[in-house]
Amino acid sequence: SASVTLSDATAVSPTFIAPSLIADEVLSFQLTVTDNIGESAVDAVSITVLDTNVAPTANAGLDQTVDEGVIVNLDGTGSTDNDGTIVNYSWIQTFGLPVTLNDASLASPSFTSLTVAADTLLTFELTVTDDGTLTSTDIVNVTIHNNLLPTANASVDQTVDEDTIVTLDGTGSNDSDGTIT
Numbered sequence: 001s002a003s004v005t006l007s008d009a010t011a012v013s014p015t016f017i018a019p020s021l022i023a024d025e026v027l028s029f030q031l032t033v034t035d036n037i038g039e040s041a042v043d044a045v046s047i048t049v050l051d052t053n054v055a056p057t058a059n060a061g062l063d064q065t066v067d068e069g070v071i072v073n074l075d076g077t078g079s080t081d082n083d084g085t086i087v088n089y090s091w092i093q094t095f096g097l098p099v100t101l102n103d104a105s106l107a108s109p110s111f112t113s114l115t116v117a118a119d120t121l122l123t124f125e126l127t128v129t130d131d132g133t134l135t136s137t138d139i140v141n142v143t144i145h146n147n148l149l150p151t152a153n154a155s156v157d158q159t160v161d162e163d164t165i166v167t168l169d170g171t172g173s174n175d176s177d178g179t180i181t
Helices: none
Strands: 025-034 040-049 064-067 071-073 086-095 110-112 120-130 135-145
Touching: none
Parallel strands: 064 135
Antiparallel strands: 025 040, 071 110, 086 120, 120 135
């Protein structure tokens, strides 16, 4: 049972701050008034304090930059509900070339990034619903990095004598946006 402190228990109209609750609760107060000759009367009042649901907080995770053709994991596990439970996750893609999520109702769905001609932005929106049916949304951006093909350079043609050691030279090869492995 919640208890409260009245601003002044001897005042005609005292006040109090309704407490935070986990369920609705009825608070009862008794008023006693006494007249100038000492006679008194008593009355009671009930105040119902309603437990109000606070909306959850959606957290769609950090923006990401990913390579082409890799599995990308979205992450809504940072979403919270301070006064209840998140009962539903719902992801939708709101921008960019369409991709297919493995399950848009998971906290952390995934998709395979596309092959793109240039760096490409995708935007996803997460909506979470709590056990009191309130919702919250957040977005996350995923940039698919266009991987430029490396340049192979086998050096110059050679003419060699038989039974001699020949050295091939690929050191002129390069990758302008990465490394050669």
